[in-house]
Amino acid sequence: MGRNQIIDDLLSELGGVAPAGYFLALHIRFAAPLMMFQTYNPAWTDHYTRNAYALRDPMVAWGISRSGATRWSDIDLPDPFGIMAEAASFGLVYGVCVSCGPMTSRTVAGVARGDREFNEEEMSAVTGCVLRLHHETQPPDHLTKAEKQALLVIASGDRYAAGAARLGISESAFKARLSAARRKLFARTTAEALQRAKDYRLI
Incomplete structure (x- = not known):
């Protein structure tokens, strides 16, 4: 379950x-x-x-x-x-x-x-x-370096394709990092994950 x-x-x-x-x-x-x-x-x-x-x-x-x-x-x-x-x-x-x-x-x-x-x-x-x-619902006490990078790239205004290119990874890998961050932070959207990561001083 x-x-x-x-x-x-x-x-x-x-x-x-x-x-x-x-x-x-x-x-x-x-x-x-x-x-x-x-x-x-x-x-x-x-x-x-x-x-x-x-x-x-x-x-x-x-x-x-x-x-x-x-x-x-x-x-x-x-x-x-x-x-x-x-x-x-x-x-x-x-x-x-x-x-x-x-x-x-x-x-x-x-x-x-x-x-x-x-x-x-x-x-x-x-x-x-x-x-x-x-x-x-215990929130995470850390995000991986990859998850932080993906969130910060989104925070800077890049979309998926541009963000993936900036990090030198595929778009699917970029989306997977964001998805992992959302799951850890109990967030429905990437914007919500980003805000929670900031609120909890994770980025």
Whole structure:
């Protein structure tokens, strides 16, 4: 089974224990996650984004500053903007926050339901799922010299044929290097791979 299929299966598993949806930011580095997924009520997501709540959300603050798992009702951080109460009005009444990984590559997840608190068994299932997702999406700590060269050639504005000629390799070999870099960086496009490589100080 490929890594993308494993990630999809784990996301499906996470969705199965989050009746009101989930939010997952994987490997937050330099203030941005490598990957982000969310299945909360779109009306809440829009409201949350419009009001820039991520900068003031006690759940996010808990996840960045601590590791482990906690029910939202047990988060002891101030909520002067009443974000948790607003979330409840959108159906996100009860939830769990899970945080793992070092500060330099932190993963934070929130899962929600509207009917009752999560029990210990469910919290354990959520935690295990998030830990596995964190592991499966571990970003690279290096790219090969060939992969870096290919990305940098694209960054300079060359297209495939010109880039291949510049490096003295075939166009198919050039594309293969870019494809390898995209896979390592979980990027759908070369432009996205290039940005992530820069974000993670790999080039």
